[in-house]
Amino acid sequence: MNAPALPPSVRRPVPQACLDELAAHFGERLSLNETVRAHHGRDESPFPAVPPDAVLFAESTEDVVAAVRACAAHGVPLIAYGSGSSLEGHLLAIQGGITLDVSRMNRILAVNTDDLTVTVQAGVTRKQLNNDIRDTGLFFPIDPGADASFGGMASTRASGTNAVRYGTMRENVLSLTVVTAEGKVIRTARRAKKSSAGYDLTRLFIGAEGTLGIVTEITVRLYPQPEAVSAAVCNFPSVDAAVAAVIQTIQMGIPVARVELLDAATVRALNLYSKLTLRETPLLLFEFHGSPAGVEEQATLVQDIARDNGGMDFEWAVHPEDRNRLWAARHNAYFATLQLRPGARASSTDVCVPISRLADCIRETNEDLAKASFPTCMVGHVGDGNFHVQMLLDPDSGAEWAEAETVNRRLVQRALRMDGTCTGEHGVGLHKMQFMAEEHGEDALDLMRRIKQALDPLNILNPGKILPPSAN
Amino acid sequence: MNAPALPPSVRRPVPQACLDELAAHFGERLSLNETVRAHHGRDESPFPAVPPDAVLFAESTEDVVAAVRACAAHGVPLIAYGSGSSLEGHLLAIQGGITLDVSRMNRILAVNTDDLTVTVQAGVTRKQLNNDIRDTGLFFPIDPGADASFGGMASTRASGTNAVRYGTMRENVLSLTVVTAEGKVIRTARRAKKSSAGYDLTRLFIGAEGTLGIVTEITVRLYPQPEAVSAAVCNFPSVDAAVAAVIQTIQMGIPVARVELLDAATVRALNLYSKLTLRETPLLLFEFHGSPAGVEEQATLVQDIARDNGGMDFEWAVHPEDRNRLWAARHNAYFATLQLRPGARASSTDVCVPISRLADCIRETNEDLAKASFPTCMVGHVGDGNFHVQMLLDPDSGAEWAEAETVNRRLVQRALRMDGTCTGEHGVGLHKMQFMAEEHGEDALDLMRRIKQALDPLNILNPGKILPPSAN
Numbered sequence: 007m008n009a010p011a012l013p014p015s016v017r018r019p020v021p022q023a024c025l026d027e028l029a030a031h032f033g034e035r036l037s038l039n040e041t042v043r044a045h046h047g048r049d050e051s052p053f054p055a056v057p058p059d060a061v062l063f064a065e066s067t068e069d070v071v072a073a074v075r076a077c078a079a080h081g082v083p084l085i086a087y088g089s090g091s092s093l094e095g096h097l098l099a100i101q102g103g104i105t106l107d108v109s110r111m112n113r114i115l116a117v118n119t120d121d122l123t124v125t126v127q128a129g130v131t132r133k134q135l136n137n138d139i140r141d142t143g144l145f146f147p148i149d150p151g152a153d154a155s156f157g158g159m160a161s162t163r164a165s166g167t168n169a170v171r172y173g174t175m176r177e178n179v180l181s182l183t184v185v186t187a188e189g190k191v192i193r194t195a196r197r198a199k200k201s202s203a204g205y206d207l208t209r210l211f212i213g214a215e216g217t218l219g220i221v222t223e224i225t226v227r228l229y230p231q232p233e234a235v236s237a238a239v240c241n242f243p244s245v246d247a248a249v250a251a252v253i254q255t256i257q258m259g260i261p262v263a264r265v266e267l268l269d270a271a272t273v274r275a276l277n278l279y280s281k282l283t284l285r286e287t288p289l290l291l292f293e294f295h296g297s298p299a300g301v302e303e304q305a306t307l308v309q310d311i312a313r314d315n316g317g318m319d320f321e322w323a324v325h326p327e328d329r330n331r332l333w334a335a336r337h338n339a340y341f342a343t344l345q346l347r348p349g350a351r352a353s354s355t356d357v358c359v360p361i362s363r364l365a366d367c368i369r370e371t372n373e374d375l376a377k378a379s380f381p382t383c384m385v386g387h388v389g390d391g392n393f394h395v396q397m398l399l400d401p402d403s404g405a406e407w408a409e410a411e412t413v414n415r416r417l418v419q420r421a422l423r424m425d426g427t428c429t430g431e432h433g434v435g436l437h438k439m440q441f442m443a444e445e446h447g448e449d450a451l452d453l454m455r456r457i458k459q460a461l462d463p464l465n466i467l468n469p470g471k472i473l474p475p476s477a478n
Numbered sequence: 479m480n481a482p483a484l485p486p487s488v489r490r491p492v493p494q495a496c497l498d499e500l501a502a503h504f505g506e507r508l509s510l511n512e513t514v515r516a517h518h519g520r521d522e523s524p525f526p527a528v529p530p531d532a533v534l535f536a537e538s539t540e541d542v543v544a545a546v547r548a549c550a551a552h553g554v555p556l557i558a559y560g561s562g563s564s565l566e567g568h569l570l571a572i573q574g575g576i577t578l579d580v581s582r583m584n585r586i587l588a589v590n591t592d593d594l595t596v597t598v599q600a601g602v603t604r605k606q607l608n609n610d611i612r613d614t615g616l617f618f619p620i621d622p623g624a625d626a627s628f629g630g631m632a633s634t635r636a637s638g639t640n641a642v643r644y645g646t647m648r649e650n651v652l653s654l655t656v657v658t659a660e661g662k663v664i665r666t667a668r669r670a671k672k673s674s675a676g677y678d679l680t681r682l683f684i685g686a687e688g689t690l691g692i693v694t695e696i697t698v699r700l701y702p703q704p705e706a707v708s709a710a711v712c713n714f715p716s717v718d719a720a721v722a723a724v725i726q727t728i729q730m731g732i733p734v735a736r737v738e739l740l741d742a743a744t745v746r747a748l749n750l751y752s753k754l755t756l757r758e759t760p761l762l763l764f765e766f767h768g769s770p771a772g773v774e775e776q777a778t779l780v781q782d783i784a785r786d787n788g789g790m791d792f793e794w795a796v797h798p799e800d801r802n803r804l805w806a807a808r809h810n811a812y813f814a815t816l817q818l819r820p821g822a823r824a825s826s827t828d829v830c831v832p833i834s835r836l837a838d839c840i841r842e843t844n845e846d847l848a849k850a851s852f853p854t855c856m857v858g859h860v861g862d863g864n865f866h867v868q869m870l871l872d873p874d875s876g877a878e879w880a881e882a883e884t885v886n887r888r889l890v891q892r893a894l895r896m897d898g899t900c901t902g903e904h905g906v907g908l909h910k911m912q913f914m915a916e917e918h919g920e921d922a923l924d925l926m927r928r929i930k931q932a933l934d935p936l937n938i939l940n941p942g943k944i945l946p947p948s949a950n
Contacts, residue, residue, distance in 0.1 A: 118832070118834060119729075120725070120729060120832075120833070120834035121832040121833055121834045122728075122729065122731075123832070162674055163672075163673075163674040163678075164674075165672055169672065173649070174672050176672070176678070176681075177645070177649055186921065186925065190921040190924075191921070192918075192919060192921045192922040192925065193918075193919070193922065194922065195899075196894070196897050196898055196899045196917065197832045197897040197898075198830040198831055198832055198863055198864075198893075198897065198898045198899045198902065199830065199832070199833070199862045199863055199864075200635075200637055200641065200646050200648070200830055200862055200864065200899075200902050200903065201635075201830060201899035201901065201902060202634055202635040202636075202685055202828075202899075202901045202902065202903050202904060202905040202906070203899050203900050203901050203906060203910065203913075203914065203917055203918070204685070204906055204914060204918065204923075204926055204944055204945070205682060205685065205686060205690075205926045205929055205930075205944075206635075206648070206678075206681045206682060206684065206685055207918075207922060207925060207926070209648075209678045209681035209682070210677060210678060210681070210682060210929075212678065213674055213676070213677065213678055214677060218677075229731060230729075230730060230731035232731075253592070256594075257591075257592060257594065257702075258702060259594075259701060259702035259704075297772075297775055299771055299772075299775060300769075300771075300772055300775065303769055303771060303772065356674075358670040358671065358672055358673060359670055360590070360593040360595070360669045360670055360671070361592070361593055361671070362590060362592035362593045390671045390672055391670055391671055392670075392671075392672065421670075422668070425668050425669040425670065426668055426669075426670045427667075427668050427670045427672075427673035427674075427675045428675050429673065429674045429675050430670065430672050430673060430674065431672065431674050432674060433674040434674070434675060434676055438675065441675075442675065442676060445668065445675055446664075446665075446675070446676065446679075447664060447665070449658065449662040449663070449664045450664040450665065450666065450679060451676075452662075453658065453664065453679060453933060454676055454677045454679070456932040456933060457677055457682075457929060457932055457933075458677075459932065460928040460929055460931065460932035461925060461928060461929075472676055472677075473676070
């Protein structure tokens with residue numbers, strides 16, 4: 007099977023003494039099993055698996071401390087692993103070493119309904135939390151496509167469909183418990199809503215992809231379940247028209263909870279995969295949260311904007327079941343679009359641009375995609391200026407993988423020209439390292455390298471990710 | 479005049495060669511004048527002035543580069559200075575060196591109305607920006623008491639009265655241009671609304687008080703001026719009752735734009751200073767933003783909550799002039815309360831706690847303040863769990879200053895016990911350094927020190943601030 011090339015890297019040895027120390031602490035929760043290792047050496051990226059030398063299953067912050075101390079003592083790489091749903095090669099053991107699976111750290115530690123906060127262990131997933139707290143009348147809004155873990159969502163600065171209204175992990179994490187590269191346990195902040203007490207360690211670990219420390223507990227904000235929720239589908243004659251409607255909605259400051267763009271190919275895929283009967287044109291999927299009157303007011307304003315841009319009448323998902331079906335379908339878009347080309351694998355892109363440039367960026371991208379030799383679909387958290395192209399590739403065609411890499415590179419460079427970013431929410435992993443210098447410049451990248459060196463001087467935490475080797 | 483003691487520190491020499499280099503670049507914009515130096519050696523903190531050896535007036539990022547390079551070449555401290563309104567001794571030249579006044583860097587560089595963003599030079603003040611962009615229909619919400627500069631607001635992670643709805647500088651800065659300790663110019667992020675591309679350099683410099691780099695340009699989010707705004711005053715029989723009403727408002731998720739607590743002493747001071755006729759009881763000052771219907775709905779809900787807690791009927795500030803007068807008075811509270819004790823100087827506190835602990839924290843604090851031998855006032859951004867006590871001190875009484883320090887220490891420790899922070903919005907400066915270890919723990923503080931060492935290895939950028947000397 008073909009796939010993008012991995013950056014060059016050298017596996018580091020894992021001394022038997024290190025494994026012995028880990029075995030003494032973890033017992034049967036240290037696994038050398040080949041299947042277990044293979045499973046932990048991959049993610050949802052197009053890269054082939056690169057298994058670690060061993061897998062640990064942590065059940066507590068103390069376990070994480072034991073793992074870090076053993077790895078630090080022997081200079082062995084340590085990769086934190088949540089639900090394995092990352093998309094850019096974050097989890098591949100390209101320098102060998104140990105993978106630390108935190109999925110058994112799945113306890114919800116403290117729900118503070120009075121403060122609208124919850125503290126969870128790193129292995130708790132977003133769906134688990136929302137199921138668990140349903141009766142409190144509160145919810146957690148961040149929803150990447152997969153049922154990701156909180157450790158993973160914090161470490162990739164995840165967002166999803168609700169970010170346009172509720173923000174990303176960057177805005178919603180209050181505090182982290184982190185095990186440092188020396189095996190010290192720190193808490194990055196108090197539970198107060200704001201603070202000016204020194205450097206923002208919380209935000210430093212958010213998006214660091216496990217390269218600066220290992221997140222073991224996360225305190226996030228919760229929100230009251232809105233009194234009223236309504237969702238609507240609006241079909242448009244073109245992607246351009248749909249994007250124009252979104253831009254005006256955002257610029258007017260209408261607090262839509264969700265506004266997702268699906269192109270016609272994606273709509274077709276959802277109809278097939280999720281047994282829906284959506285009209286197969288580009289469409290926007292809206293959700294409004296608020297009081298009954300507030301929701302109606304928002305919806306009326308947005309419907310007017312949509313009409314001005316050639317949109318058809320809203321089709322409402324009135325019952326909660328209909329709404330949930332629609333959003334479940336949206337969350338399954340990745341898997342649904344795969345069915346458009348049986349046997350295909352998907353390579354996904356993830357740019358984000360200032361919203362004033364979104365129409366240009368999507369238009370130029372669609373012109374480029376029209377020339378591609380494989381099918382593509384586009385979905386977008388367009389209220390944030392963030393969109394994804396799924397490229398459905400023949401896994402056996404080296405030519406298609408190479409072409410996909412070229413299309414992605416052109417897309418990223420287009421976004422960078424428009425003052426955008428190479429990744430809105432997936433993170434850097436291995437696949438986006440090639441764009442870090444172009445996006446940030448060598449001097450800013452040098453600061454990031456110094457921070458990495460300062461916090462992880464032995465380079466044991468998820469080494470070889472995020473930061474490309476220095477050009478000097 | 480008495481004042482809190484300064485931490486011990488040693489002035490570093492400023493070699494003539496350094497001054498010569500600076501003079502060659504800055505000409506008359508390098509000042510050795512004693513009055514100019516004295517003016518730049520103080521802020522609004524209770525500390526006595528500690529003047530720098532020279533003051534530079536920067537007019538561009540290139541000027542900042544020249545200043546940093548000369549100071550780096552000679553190991554000379556460099557302190558960035560905006561409008562001088564910080565409150566905890568941030569600007570005192572305790573190790574000598576050069577103060578870099580950026581107030582002439584006052585250009586608004588780019589208003590992007592389509593993206594709801596603006597890029598300003600570091601010396602632009604919040605009032606200047608809002609006056610300048612008024613006709614765009616947009617506004618910038620963050621409003622610390624003083625007319626602070628954007629460089630200062632970014633560097634202290636400032637907030638103010640609108641933070642409960644719009645967030646703080648942490649949430650509202652998209653990107654910074656920063657001059658590093660080596661004199662390199664970096665941009666911390668693109669103008670996209672979100673990104674997962676590597677370490678969050680933006681948030682690292684926000685709140686760093688000029689100790690990691692010098693912020694020269696700031697890109698922030700703007701918001702559409704709300705279609706409807708209404709403000710109301712609500713009197714309460716006690717501070718407790720007012721706080722209970724706030725907590726319920728926040729817990730219900732009502733998106734109030736502002737909710738400020740003033741105790742009876744502060745109300746009396748505002749009446750005297752700003753010629754208002756407010757009833758002199760504890761009160762809440764509310765502002766609601768939204769559509770006309772939305773504002774009415776919010777106000778009705780909050781009035782019901784207030785009544786349930788013994789609040790009187792809302793008194794509305796109907797006309798924009800009335801509203802502006804009320805908020806101008808609130809912003810002048812610091813100066814107004816000074817008049818309650820003619821000749822007094824104020825020492826201000828700044829804790830922030832989880833809102834579930836706010837009532838306890840304020841109640842215990844008021845019990846403590848009742849025993850103080852000087853007058854006090856309390857105001858609070860209570861929707862965020864953040865409040866300030868002004869202690870009005872006889873400048874000539876060493877006993878009062880010492881007592882004020884003790885009261886502040888008890889208040890901070892009370893807040894820390896309640897999982898709060900020693901500073902919600904003022905920053906650390908010199909005065910809160912004593913609480914950093916207690917708030918963060920030595921291991922987290924050690925990470926902060928390593929970051930400082932990594933980014934400013936010569937320790938030239940605002941040295942001796944934020945981070946207390948290591949206990950080791």
